[in-house]
Structure formats: C-alpha cells, structure tokens
Amino acid sequence: MRVIGVVHLKALPGSPSYESNLEQIYKLAIQDAQSLKLGGVDSVIIENFGDTPFVKDSISKLTLSHFVNIVNEIKRNVDIEVGINVLRNDGESALSIADATKSSFVRINILSGTMYTDQGIIEGKANEILKLKNTLDNKIEIYSDVFVKHAVPPPGYTIENQTEELLYRAGADKIIITGDGTGKEIDYDELKKLREIVPEGRLVIGSGINESNIKKYQGIADILIIGTGFKIDHDVSKQVEFERVKNLIDKVE
Known part of the structure; x- marks a missing residue:
C-alpha cells in the first residue's frame, strides 16, 4: 500500500492570511517534507492549505509564482515524488505548477459535476483540465475527489454514479474518498461501495487515517493520503512529527 504525506503550506503571498513570513514558510515546508521522507512515506503532496479563505476559482499570479518556488525548494532538499493540490479547486494552476516543477x-x-462548498457553488472543469493536460510533455496523473470534504453534493447525486462519471467521462486516474472535513474519518460502507466500482490501483483514502484505524483500511484502498494523522497532537496547524510518521508507516503492510 502506497502512502502520500501532506505538506500543508502556511499562507502564501497573495492570500488574505499571508503574514510577511516567507522565509519561515519555506523553512517549515522543507522540514515537514524531510520528516515525511525520513518517516517512510512514498510521496508528498504539497497544498496551499493556509490560504484561507480560499478563492473559488484561480489563485493569483503572485501566489502561483511562490507556489512554484517553494515546490522547487522542497524538491532540491528532499528526494521524493511530489504531487500538487491548489485549493480550493484550481486544477489548471495545479497542472501548470506540476509541469513547471x-x-x-x-x-x-471537484473535477466534474457540482458541489456546494464554503466558497459557494463550484462546478468541475474536466474539459479544460484534460485539454491542458494533453498539451503537457510531463505525464501528470489526476487524482480526483468524489464528494470532497467541506462540501455537499446536490440532491440526486450518488457517490457511485459520480465515481463512474469521474473515471469514465472526466479522465480521473485515481479516485479519492474523504470524510466530511479535514482529518475526519471516511464512511467505511461508502469505501466498500467504491471498491466494487474503482479498478485496482486507483482507490485512494484522502482523510482520517491514523494509528488507531489504519489496519481497518488495509487491503481495501490502494493508496492513503495522510496529513493530520502525521501532525503533532493530530493538530493540522502543527508540524509533522517524525516519530508519528515512522510509527504509522510501520503499521502499513
């Protein structure tokens, strides 16, 4: 089973929460990536978690430029596979950053369909995303959430139908299932439903994994994305704790 650790960036320049602490942002991000690598994760995903309140669509050019720089700094300091998530739903910037780095x-x-979020109604842009992806030399995989956390679907959507749309019409390479919010455990019954639909190697758990429940999900999901579960005191605002990473990774079979 593959494990992806999350590097939660502090608020970047151009975001409303930025505090003019750029050197510290870089330092903490590199430290987290190093702790994740030393603890044994297979990859890291870097996201602009601190940029709250998130923009609904595209991040600013200023934020994007610093995102590229910080990813490059992490890659210079840590030899590990990297993924990109640009919150709230800026897939085009994510692909651009991934290609540049x-x-x-x-x-x-939200790759396709519609979700009600704290930023309002967000519609997926699968058409634009795939057209951009197909222009890139770098072969970048798309991990798509289904019924993403911090959001609710419109009436009539089912997780099974939306998963099939993502896989076979929207171009998703991997499907991510999450709980209701950051660090929240997933619905085990929904995971089992998705396992019936999603081909082997393509089902990802995207929230709520920790030392006490990881055994339950082994043998069902293919990949785990772990953020809060690796943090000091399981507090997403704190730093990654190397010993917590190592202890959790040691439980992975």
Missing part, C-alpha cells in the same frame, strides 16, 4: 500528479477536489 516536474511533479508527478495533481489532486483536484
């Missing part, structure tokens, strides 16, 4: 994959929260 030679990263391997992107996470897109």
Whole structure:
C-alpha cells in the first residue's frame, strides 16, 4: 500500500492570511517534507492549505509564482515524488505548477459535476483540465475527489454514479474518498461501495487515517493520503512529527 504525506503550506503571498513570513514558510515546508521522507512515506503532496479563505476559482499570479518556488525548494532538499493540490479547486494552476516543477500528479477536489462548498457553488472543469493536460510533455496523473470534504453534493447525486462519471467521462486516474472535513474519518460502507466500482490501483483514502484505524483500511484502498494523522497532537496547524510518521508507516503492510 502506497502512502502520500501532506505538506500543508502556511499562507502564501497573495492570500488574505499571508503574514510577511516567507522565509519561515519555506523553512517549515522543507522540514515537514524531510520528516515525511525520513518517516517512510512514498510521496508528498504539497497544498496551499493556509490560504484561507480560499478563492473559488484561480489563485493569483503572485501566489502561483511562490507556489512554484517553494515546490522547487522542497524538491532540491528532499528526494521524493511530489504531487500538487491548489485549493480550493484550481486544477489548471495545479497542472501548470506540476509541469513547471516536474511533479508527478495533481489532486483536484471537484473535477466534474457540482458541489456546494464554503466558497459557494463550484462546478468541475474536466474539459479544460484534460485539454491542458494533453498539451503537457510531463505525464501528470489526476487524482480526483468524489464528494470532497467541506462540501455537499446536490440532491440526486450518488457517490457511485459520480465515481463512474469521474473515471469514465472526466479522465480521473485515481479516485479519492474523504470524510466530511479535514482529518475526519471516511464512511467505511461508502469505501466498500467504491471498491466494487474503482479498478485496482486507483482507490485512494484522502482523510482520517491514523494509528488507531489504519489496519481497518488495509487491503481495501490502494493508496492513503495522510496529513493530520502525521501532525503533532493530530493538530493540522502543527508540524509533522517524525516519530508519528515512522510509527504509522510501520503499521502499513
């Protein structure tokens, strides 16, 4: 089973929460990536987690430029596969950053369909995303959430139908299932439903994994994305704790 650790960036320049602490942002991000690598994760995904409140569509050029720089700094300091997630749902910037930094994959929260979010109604842009992807020399995989956290679907959507749309019409390479919010455990019954639909190697758990429940999900999902579960005190605002990473990775079979 593959494990992806999350590097949660502090607020970047151009975001409303930025605090003019650029050197510290770089330092903490590199430290987290190093702790994840030393602890044994297979990859890291870097996301602009601190840029709250998130923009609904495209991040600013200023934020994008610093995102590229920080990814390059992490890659210079840590030899590990990297993925990109640009919150809230800027898949085109994510692909652009991944291409510029030679990263391997992107996470897109809403690739197709519609979700009601704290940024309002967000519609997926699968057409635009795939057209951009097909212009790139770098072969970048798309990890797509289904019924992403911090959002609710419109009436009539089912997780099974939306998963099939993502896989066979929207171009998703991997499907991510999450709980209701950051660090929240997934619905085990929904995971089992998706396992019936999603081909082997393509089902990802994207939230809620920790030392106490990881055994339950082994043998069902193919990939785990772990953020909060690797943090000091399981507090997403704190730093990655090497010993917590190592202890959790040691439980992976």
